Amino acid sequence: MNTSASQFTKDAERITRDLRHRELIQTALSKYVVARDAKKSRFQDWEEARQTAAGIKWDAINHLDKHLVEFAKNLEARGGKVHWAGNGEHAREIIIKIIADREAHSIIKSKVMTGEEIHLNEALEKAGYSVVESDLGEYIVQLRHEAPYHFVFPAMHLTRGEISELFQKELGSEPTDSPEELTMIARRVLRSKYITADIGISGANFAIAETGMISITENEGNARLTCALPKVHIALMGIEKVLPRLDDLALFLPMLGTAGAGQMMTCYNTLYGGPRQIDESDGPEEFHVVLLDNHRTRLLADAEQRDALHCIRCGACLNVCPIYKNIGGHSYGTTYQGPVGCVITPHLRGLQDWKHLSFASSLCGACTQACPVKIDLHHHLLQSRRNARSQKPVWWEKTAFKMFSIVANSPFIWGMIKPFARLGQMFHPLIKATRLDPAIAWTRSRELPKVAPQTFKEYWRKRK
Amino acid sequence: MRDRESILERIHEALMVQAPVPGIGKDGAQPAGSAPPQPVSEEAAAEKISNWLPVVGEAFEDQVHLFAANSADLKTEFYLLGSQVEMLERLMTIAKEENWKKIGSHHGFLTDAAVAVLCLPVCETTAYYDVNDLESCDAGISECEALIAQTGSVLVSSRTSGGRALSALPPHHVVLATRDQMLPDLPSAITFLKNKYTTGFPSFISFITGPSRTGDIERILVLGAHGPKKLTILCY
Numbered sequence: 001m002n003t004s005a006s007q008f009t010k011d012a013e014r015i016t017r018d019l020r021h022r023e024l025i026q027t028a029l030s031k032y033v034v035a036r037d038a039k040k041s042r043f044q045d046w047e048e049a050r051q052t053a054a055g056i057k058w059d060a061i062n063h064l065d066k067h068l069v070e071f072a073k074n075l076e077a078r079g080g081k082v083h084w085a086g087n088g089e090h091a092r093e094i095i096i097k098i099i100a101d102r103e104a105h106s107i108i109k110s111k112v113m114t115g116e117e118i119h120l121n122e123a124l125e126k127a128g129y130s131v132v133e134s135d136l137g138e139y140i141v142q143l144r145h146e147a148p149y150h151f152v153f154p155a156m157h158l159t160r161g162e163i164s165e166l167f168q169k170e171l172g173s174e175p176t177d178s179p180e181e182l183t184m185i186a187r188r189v190l191r192s193k194y195i196t197a198d199i200g201i202s203g204a205n206f207a208i209a210e211t212g213m214i215s216i217t218e219n220e221g222n223a224r225l226t227c228a229l230p231k232v233h234i235a236l237m238g239i240e241k242v243l244p245r246l247d248d249l250a251l252f253l254p255m256l257g258t259a260g261a262g263q264m265m266t267c268y269n270t271l272y273g274g275p276r277q278i279d280e281s282d283g284p285e286e287f288h289v290v291l292l293d294n295h296r297t298r299l300l301a302d303a304e305q306r307d308a309l310h311c312i313r314c315g316a317c318l319n320v321c322p323i324y325k326n327i328g329g330h331s332y333g334t335t336y337q338g339p340v341g342c343v344i345t346p347h348l349r350g351l352q353d354w355k356h357l358s359f360a361s362s363l364c365g366a367c368t369q370a371c372p373v374k375i376d377l378h379h380h381l382l383q384s385r386r387n388a389r390s391q392k393p394v395w396w397e398k399t400a401f402k403m404f405s406i407v408a409n410s411p412f413i414w415g416m417i418k419p420f421a422r423l424g425q426m427f428h429p430l431i432k433a434t435r436l437d438p439a440i441a442w443t444r445s446r447e448l449p450k451v452a453p454q455t456f457k458e459y460w461r462k463r464k
Numbered sequence: 465m466r467d468r469e470s471i472l473e474r475i476h477e478a479l480m481v482q483a484p485v486p487g488i489g490k491d492g493a494q495p496a497g498s499a500p501p502q503p504v505s506e507e508a509a510a511e512k513i514s515n516w517l518p519v520v521g522e523a524f525e526d527q528v529h530l531f532a533a534n535s536a537d538l539k540t541e542f543y544l545l546g547s548q549v550e551m552l553e554r555l556m557t558i559a560k561e562e563n564w565k566k567i568g569s570h571h572g573f574l575t576d577a578a579v580a581v582l583c584l585p586v587c588e589t590t591a592y593y594d595v596n597d598l599e600s601c602d603a604g605i606s607e608c609e610a611l612i613a614q615t616g617s618v619l620v621s622s623r624t625s626g627g628r629a630l631s632a633l634p635p636h637h638v639v640l641a642t643r644d645q646m647l648p649d650l651p652s653a654i655t656f657l658k659n660k661y662t663t664g665f666p667s668f669i670s671f672i673t674g675p676s677r678t679g680d681i682e683r684i685l686v687l688g689a690h691g692p693k694k695l696t697i698l699c700y
Binding site for chain 2: 024027028031032042043044045046048049052058061062063064065068069078084085086090134135136137140153154155156158159160163179180182183184186187190191194195211213219220221222224225227228229239246247249250251253254261263264265266267268269270271272273274275276277279280281282283287291293297300301303304306307
């Protein structure tokens with residue numbers, strides 16, 4: 001097993017036994033399901049809405065080159081600057097260069113998952129800049145020097161008590177068990193950061209090709225301040241975020257809100273098209289958009305799984321996934337957790353190193369059903385299993401299946417071997433749940449079913 | 465620039481292989497009962513989207529009723545008033561209750577009247593202003609582009625609502641609107657923007673749906689995370 005796989009197994013096993021964690025996550029996510037279903041039911045036809053959204057995304061992704069060029073052209077016509085980054089390293093270089101050119105020091109960031117993907121904060125800190133996350137959940141995990149637990153709810157794994165302790169230690173605040181007071185502490189601390197920051201870095205939920213604008217969805221208002229107050233606004237986004245038309249937002253904004261957080265619309269859905277214009281009173285002097293590939297084109301080249309690029313990062317598949325609910329977000333060891341993370345990570349970071357994630361699924365299909373853009377998630381996990389094996393076959397698996405096929409194809413050998421099952425089970429207790437036990441994965445925590453005292457053939461013969 | 469060409473080339477190469485179209489089988493055969501994919505015209509697409517989104521009545525009364533219900537859900541304070549005088553009275557009552565010392569606002573038909581009756585120090589965000597000055601305001605009073613019944617949203621832009629920060633920085637955002645600004649749904653709001661800004665959009669357009677909020681601590685709702693703690697909409 002490679003290191004990411006053994007880390008995954010170890011962490012997953014530990015978290016699964018953590019009852020406090022389980023209760024916290026189950027409570028949080030059951031609230032989500034109730035809110036989401038209430039909003040879903042207000043749509044005239046959620047299923048048709050999903051179908052239409054899938055169709056629009058299909059068009060966007062399958063004509064990606066055209067839409068990206070159009071987006072860049074329209075944005076530059078409005079005074080924005082578009083940068084293309086083939087990989088994470090280039091993106092980091094581009095961003096650091098913009099900051100260095102402005103002789104800037106302090107940076108405020110609203111939530112950017114692509115930033116996590118390319119380890120932007122580490123790179124900025126290494127280059128000597130101070131970076132503050134402004135989304136409350138991101139701010140909390142930043143103070144803990146931790147990765148986000150969920151790409152929509154980054155601090156879902158923490159109780160208010162833990163957050164209060166963290167704030168006491170890091171910010172010198174008074175202890176409290178009120179979520180409201182904790183939020184106000186963060187609000188006060190971050191207020192001054194927005195005003196003094198030289199650079200604001202944000203992500204983007206959608207990029208509109210037709211008008212050259214980006215759309216940012218949020219609840220807190222931190223992205224609004226990040227994109228309003230600093231003199232420079234840099235938006236980092238994956239190339240798959242593009243939508244052909246402005247009208248498409250009329251569907252995608254409420255679907256993202258509903259599927260993502262059980263809100264018909266999240267609090268702020270904001271379009272940014274360029275820096276401050278001549279007749280405007282505020283906004284940044286410079287607006288940069290960094291378009292990141294970072295192996296997204298590798299996923300694009302896999303026609304079978306291409307629709308995974310339709311993902312709008314709502315997190316609905318995580319919220320309904322029985323595996324996610326048990327092993328939690330950190331066990332995955334990836335930027336994008338849950339079912340969609342298991343599908344895209346092998347493409348973004350290498351199939352052989354991350355193939356174990358395609359087994360982090362019960363194949364129940366809850367994720368596919370929850371997906372607002374109808375990505376066939378659980379079938380993609382099966383395809384990844386197949387692809388990993390055909391790319392790099394495992395010799396003992398191949399031999400075992402070959403043997404099985406010989407045995408199962410011959411009634412004679414099958415009949416010869418059958419009695420050994422009962423014999424084997426008689427002696428099994430001697431090695432049960434030890435290293436010698438071939439069924440250890442099962443017997444460690446469960447009982448094997450008993451082999452029947454007689455086979456069906458024997459029973460039938462005696463009956464006569 | 466090097467990256468631009470290589471990314472576009474990789475995309476071009478990847479797209480040489482056709483992906484299965486949603487609703488159609490791998491071999492191009494169409495399974496029974498599924499609709500073929502439809503590259504539809506812009507108008508047809510917008511109309512189709514309206515068909516799936518939540519129902520909105522056609523009459524103004526229905527729309528106001530829906531907007532009010534959504535506002536209650538979102539914890540937005542929504543007042544439908546009889547006249548501009550009533551609106552200004554309501555505004556003065558709020559200012560008194562909350563003991564406003566200073567307000568942020570911008571030039572506009574409705575806001576000018578509001579600023580005149582409030583008689584408070586004003587941070588004007590019509591042209592360049594000092595951010596610290598706006599930060600010290602007790603409320604931001606702005607106009608809007610439109611109100612959207614379907615979602616209880618206020619549509620603002622940098623051009624009609626005093627820039628980007630006025631509606632985000634002060635702890636209380638008060639929106640002044642008139643009845644004719646009520647739009648039924650999201651598709652009509654986007655059509656409205658497209659028709660209004662044929663020569664170029666403002667650099668900032670936002671759908672504001674309720675006061676700022678977070679659920680990042682144990683998924684418990686808290687209002688006023690980074691933006692306004694209160695959102696009040698006065699409409700006559």
